[in-house]
Amino acid sequence: MTTPPTPPNLEQNTGITVYITTKPGTGGTIRQVPEDFIVQELTNREEQDSGSHLICTLTKKNWDTHHLVRDISRILHISQQRIGWAGTKDKQALTTQKISIYDMDTPELERIRLRDVTLTAVGRSNKKVSLGDLWGNRFKIIVRQIAQPVDEVDTMVGLTTSQIKVVGGVPNFFGIQRFGIQRPITHIVGRKLVEGDIEGAALEYIARPYPGESEEARQSRQYVLDTLDFKGGIGKYPLRLRYERAMMTRLVEKPGDYAGAFNALSPNLRKMFVHAYQSYLFNLILSRRLERGMPINEALPGDIVCFKNAAGLPDPTRMQNVDEDTLDGINNLIRRGRAFVTGPIVGYETPMSGGLAREIEQAVIEEEKVDIEGFRMPAVPELASKGLRREIIIPVNPEYKVTEDKLNTGYSAVELEFDLQRGAYATTVLREYMKSDPAADHILKGK
Template sequence: MIDMSLWPPDWPRVHGEPLASGDFRMTPEDFLVEEIFDFAPEGQGEHLWLWIEKRDLTTPEAVKHVARVCGVRPRDVGYSGLKDRIAVTRQWLSVHLPGRDAPDAFATQLSDVGVVVQETRRHPRKLKRGVHRANHFTLRLSGEIASHPELSRRWQALCADGVPNYFGPQRFGREGRNLVLAQKAFARGWRKRDDPHGMQLSAARSFLFNEVLAMRLRAQTWRTPRPGDVLALAGTASRFVADEIDSALHERAARGDVAPTGPLWGRGRLESGAEVAEEEARLAARHEVLMQGLEAAGVRMDRRTLCVPLDAPSLEHEASNRVTLGFGLPRGAFATSVLRELMHHPLL
């Protein structure tokens, strides 16, 4: 069992200790997130897609409001990504409205509860989970970090090297609560009715992945391909096992064309080979309750990149005690994993 008295784990950072203390997300406007899609609604079909801006609401809360105002069940409302409450979020939602329009003044009613409808378009299909390609973040930081003399240099290093693709602390809950629940559930036998949204399973997989990434970071191989690594092709879902590593592959990794991956534990075989697979299995076996619990729950083995690039990064000093960062991350990557490389904060 994991010793939760030592929570949070001391997972290493790529450039050493953070530069200074700071604050973020003091208000929802300090944390702006916009989903990026590779497609647009077609303009016709049974589903009405809403491009919304929500403030101080979780995505499930926004879904409930949309369902109520449009007179449908929450399950008839689709979304791609779950977004935090303390943020301003722009994302698509879809509403199944075959043969009818949205109710009159529905946008005004949604605006009254913090959901602003900025655009509507029809589409033949419901919006499914995880179909957006990326998220773009605009984050306002304040406090000592904003005026630190090394901030620009550290930021440029992250822009050049990428960021360790840790799962953020919100995945584990306050004081690791989701992981505590997972360990208890696995000890007695995990049941879906007790974890309908899979938060316990997700916390367990995320912890095991972060442990692998931390190991690779300490060995300084989190960006460097090794024989047996499963490498992901940038911008695609394709990956392959690198049985041999040559200079060309090292150059591709340095450019960000390919990136090593780590396991998202579950039932099935590890795709990796050679010493990499032995290392990954040995590390997972240290947390036998989590490893066996995920397998017994029927979660399927998958992979996740160890490193993520910052897309279109920017840094702007607004005042002596305030700075704004802008950057894009692939779907599933955490903005808090970027911030922990820069600053001290209790939630990082």
Template sequence: MTESELLGPRAHGEPCGSAVLKAVAEDFQVDEVLDIPLAGEGEHLWLWVEKRNLNTEEAARRIARAAGVPLKLISYAGLKDRQALTRQWFSLHLPGKSDPDLAAAEDEGLRILKRQRHSRKLQRGAHSANGFRLRLTRLTGDPEQLEARLQRIRQRGIPNYFGAQRFGFDGGNIHEARHFAQQGRFPEQRNRRSRLLSAARSLIFNRLLAERVAAGSWDRAQPGDLLAFTDSRSFFPAGVEECSDPRLAALDLHPTGPLWGRGESPAAGASQALEQSAAGGEALLRDWLVEAGMEHERRILRLPIGGLTWHYPAPDILQLEFVLPSGCFATALVRELVELAEQTDTACGF
């Protein structure tokens, strides 16, 4: 499956040029933002870890081996890129034990930058955001056009598509999910099951968002929508009055789309009909998600880009810095700006 099949139309027009992302790991840097004050004592050891060209799960396995504990005692808030330079938190459950020697886990691909005790383990999804520093190299394009596009993105945000990497190489996760759905069964391995169910939900969301982008309604509310604030998982219905809420124009409040699960979409009117239609286009996956017992959730359709700044370290290099809520994809921003000359696995963490 191609990227256009997995995502949808761009909101801000055709790419302004082309570039390479991730020529080296340092071109894609991610810092987890975790607003949790650590107690300094407790039976959980928290580690601030820098990893290079190493995925989160392999980093966890290294830490577990070095600490001499089962992998199930290692926790992390979210998955981070392999082909990147990332910094994120891990926690180890060590009741009644002193801090272990973790030197065996460290090399040029993994460094432990900080250690601190806390009373609780690190929960999945506990991080509030991710900070990014991206460097686009071998850049081609008109600088004035690029400047105008970046200003537009900063002012209006972008469609909050799930990135192509969510779906695996050539959409492999979707092919696999459809295979299980056709057989009416689920993977036995927990991680594999989670990965495929997540890919199926993400595809239905992207289908709905693509319809809203094509209609020009991805960044504005309409009666029947369900609205949510940028960093909130709760939502409320939009009537005529709510559709003119000034917080929509300020990019604090957004229309949402479905993360499919049991029950009908709580949207109403034309919004509900469009969501039902998008899910109906993937009826096999829709019914599979319901059978899996997934609960209906919501995701904002418009993604505001926090603190977006940019500069040119060299004429053919553009460096971007910004912050995104957890679960959102930095490549969705890059896609609205340039065409990538080399598509690679990139994610913002989720």
């Protein structure tokens, strides 16, 4: 009997301990060139001929979305708040999405001459582009440098694709990006924040060295961890570690004010730590469900399901507990793609399941020594989280083609194409095919 593949330590440390597929992985690398990772936004927006917002199609390569919006606003001499977009897209990729610019005329776009950026006006609207407009994304991804010959890879990928299609998707894990690829500690920082150990959280983020970093970064972090010499640390840290440097600057100005040090970060970045901890717990609970052989595409008594909204997306505000009387009806809705089994994003008011699902949820909370009330965050109340629930399956119907690798002689390549609803990670699909260390997969990303 073949032993099921075991996820690498990096994934297991973020709560991902299983695969939904049983076939061997291809290995390989992604993003050798940006064109290997193409992302096209999927939206139902229909633009008009008039309106206060100019609607544009933005195609970019090797650009961080936030940095690009900043540069566009500077070129146009406008506030960043006048630019709307539906989602942040990958940097090391070729991506296409819609953006809106308030009170702007088409000829003004000619001033934007940025490398690897194309901005084309497609209409106008009285409604800015925002997250609510985004249904999801279409991905076209090439996995390169696969050592096995084309025919063997074709067989492996075909079997994995068949297993995914039988289930109807893959587990809705939070991908490794949520935790940090080179230094996956955001959930550890979040745990300490929830536990009220603000000093420990700050030192974890500022000073804990990690093997995936450069020697310079590891040595400078170790120095600060050993000495708590934040003033000296500012001089030693590489300039790229700007968030850590900003926190240390606050600690030099106000020694011992670790909560104040976190205020040197943006609100979104501060919230990221707590969200990462919640993501770790979600991943772990979902992994345990799969380890016990429980389905993700079918409800069991005690499960909590959510329903599809008008946009065709899972709506975690519309939930129902499943019992013996409602089980058949709910599973009929699940088969039709109108309902989804959920798992908990743990917070101080998260509704918890019953039955076998509750046993798993409670076991993880006890094993991880989770303080539910800690999510009220009295020391940093702006980070408090009530919690919610999230669907445990990503519906996906991948298509593939196996070819010789045109960029690497003697290797095979896999071209994958699939659509994902917003909030889902493409890496959760890729990991089922590659079954390799995400850190190694991303070597070519330059991160």
